[in-house]
Amino acid sequence: MDRELVVAAQRGDQVAFMDLVRARVDRLFAIARRILRDVDRAEDALQDALVIAWRDLPDLRDPDRFDFWIQRVLANMCIEHARRDRRRYTKLEVFNLNDHVARDELAGVVDRDVVDRAFRRLRPEERAILVLRHYLGYEPADIAEALGVSGGTIRSRLHHAHRAMRAAIDADARAAVGGSSA
Amino acid sequence: MNRSPDVELVLRDYFAEDGLTAPDYVLDVVEQRIGRQPRRRAWRLSWRLHPMNRSLTYAAAAAAVLVVAVVGYNLLPRGSSNVGPGASPTVAATSAPTAAATAPAITCAEAGAVCAGPLTAGANSSLNFQPTLTFTVPDGWTNPLDTNRKYTLHYNFTRGHFLQLITQIAIPEQTTDCSRASKPGAGNTVADWVGFLTTHPGLVTTTPTAITIGGYAGMQLDLHVASTWTARCPNSLGPAVVLMVPAAADNKGSSWIDDQQTTMRILDVAGETVIIYMESSSNPADLAALNASFKPIFDTFRFSPAN
Numbered sequence: 001m002d003r004e005l006v007v008a009a010q011r012g013d014q015v016a017f018m019d020l021v022r023a024r025v026d027r028l029f030a031i032a033r034r035i036l037r038d039v040d041r042a043e044d045a046l047q048d049a050l051v052i053a054w055r056d057l058p059d060l061r062d063p064d065r066f067d068f069w070i071q072r073v074l075a076n077m078c079i080e081h082a083r084r085d086r087r088r089y090t091k092l093e094v095f096n097l098n099d100h101v102a103r104d105e106l107a108g109v110v111d112r113d114v115v116d117r118a119f120r121r122l123r124p125e126e127r128a129i130l131v132l133r134h135y136l137g138y139e140p141a142d143i144a145e146a147l148g149v150s151g152g153t154i155r156s157r158l159h160h161a162h163r164a165m166r167a168a169i170d171a172d173a174r175a176a177v178g179g180s181s182a
Numbered sequence: 183m184n185r186s187p188d189v190e191l192v193l194r195d196y197f198a199e200d201g202l203t204a205p206d207y208v209l210d211v212v213e214q215r216i217g218r219q220p221r222r223r224a225w226r227l228s229w230r231l232h233p234m235n236r237s238l239t240y241a242a243a244a245a246a247v248l249v250v251a252v253v254g255y256n257l258l259p260r261g262s263s264n265v266g267p268g269a270s271p272t273v274a275a276t277s278a279p280t281a282a283a284t285a286p287a288i289t290c291a292e293a294g295a296v297c298a299g300p301l302t303a304g305a306n307s308s309l310n311f312q313p314t315l316t317f318t319v320p321d322g323w324t325n326p327l328d329t330n331r332k333y334t335l336h337y338n339f340t341r342g343h344f345l346q347l348i349t350q351i352a353i354p355e356q357t358t359d360c361s362r363a364s365k366p367g368a369g370n371t372v373a374d375w376v377g378f379l380t381t382h383p384g385l386v387t388t389t390p391t392a393i394t395i396g397g398y399a400g401m402q403l404d405l406h407v408a409s410t411w412t413a414r415c416p417n418s419l420g421p422a423v424v425l426m427v428p429a430a431a432d433n434k435g436s437s438w439i440d441d442q443q444t445t446m447r448i449l450d451v452a453g454e455t456v457i458i459y460m461e462s463s464s465n466p467a468d469l470a471a472l473n474a475s476f477k478p479i480f481d482t483f484r485f486s487p488a489n
Contacts, residue, residue, distance in 0.1 A: 029204035
């Protein structure tokens with residue numbers, strides 16, 4: 001069914017395109033929010049990505065890869081927005097914690113604010129890589145294809161991002177231990 | 183005791199679903215924007231890069247993200263004859279809170295290229311295209327591409343309203359993948375081009391007629407792909423004919439048509455061949471309407487060849 005919609009949208013059927021994105025918009029919005037950490041910027045990036053997707057959809061050779069393709073368009077748009085807005089003051093959204101997710105329940109012991117601060121310090125590309133890897137479950141080879149860089153570069157950036165996150169978490173843990181023993 | 187958690191588990195928790203959904207106005211804005219977004223139909227008017235190696239493929243993909251379509255194609259419901267610039271595109275007002283902030287920015291049609299974007303009503307000139315083109319347009323025209331060899335004019339965001347001036351071109355030889363190949367020994371005069379187009383087995387053309395634009399003489403003809411032609415190009419919607427290739431061998435693009443109707447005006451501007459290219463849907467009536475609507479613009483064209 002989706003394949004038919006993709007083909008129809010490729011041929012210029014705007015209704016088919018809107019049906020396709022309507023079924024995916026929440027998921028795509030979630031990806032954008034996770035990369036950009038800001039609701040307003042995520043909305044802007046998502047809108048821009050969907051307009052670009054409409055424009056470039058005829059170039060998609062395999063309609064069955066629509067989901068991967070549109071996520072790729074979105075991830076790259078988020079990186080572009082993050083770079084563009086890096087110096088601009090933004091209302092940084094405190095990531096939407098549901099009430100049932102208490103701060104100290106994150107992976108057992110880690111303060112969510114610590115993770116959030118560490119994540120925001122990463123470069124936009126590294127944030128996108130982590131979202132593609134740990135939210136969407138992409139393998140490094142898929143991330144490489146999505147972001148248009150080599151697999152080696154992805155593995156290197158993934159390693160760096162993990163290391164940076166771990167360093168921030170460990171530093172926080174040491175501070176907590178020091179604080180409790182003082 | 184300090185326990186060091188698995189950073190991957192931490193990140194999975196951090197990214198866990200939060201139940202937020204996209205506001206409705208996000209899709210409302212998208213729907214409005216794509217309604218006035220020119221559609222790039224599997225390249226067409228753009229000059230394609232043909233994959234040569236992996237890095238070039240990535241470069242082409244990156245460029246594609248930046249490309250604003252120079253291809254207008256009538257995606258409005260068939261039977262609509264309202265295709266002239268007099269038909270102002272209407273953009274519905276929106277109460278969406280981000281609509282104003284997300285109005286489509288003009289992005290030049292090729293990565294790294296220069297363009298003027300929305301043109302002011304009145305006289306305008308090309309900045310890079312040679313020979314320098316001067317012309318007059320009413321409100322609503324946009325220049326998405328201005329290089330030394332290509333100049334494009336859109337009528338706003340209405341599909342199917344564009345023309346492109348192209349120079350520094352060569353008569354092509356069609357290859358199986360439609361990659362750049364110039365025809366050995368072919369010339370580049372107006373007569374050479376008319377001869378190539380009217381004798382091409384894959385094309386059906388009208389009888390060429392003499393024209394004068396901006397004081398320079400040339401020939402005009404309409405053409406489309408012959409029903410007997412079977413060769414295709416990558417991503418073409420059917421049989422396709424390569425029309426032009428860049429004169430410079432290091433430019434790997436090619437320009438081809440498949441199911442559209444095309445008008446080509448081929449001018450000799452002080453010894454330089456300039457092609458004015460426009461296309462419509464496969465409906466010949468659309469092309470005729472487009473030509474009629476663009477005539478007032480053509481009438482203002484003036485060329486200033488470089489000394």
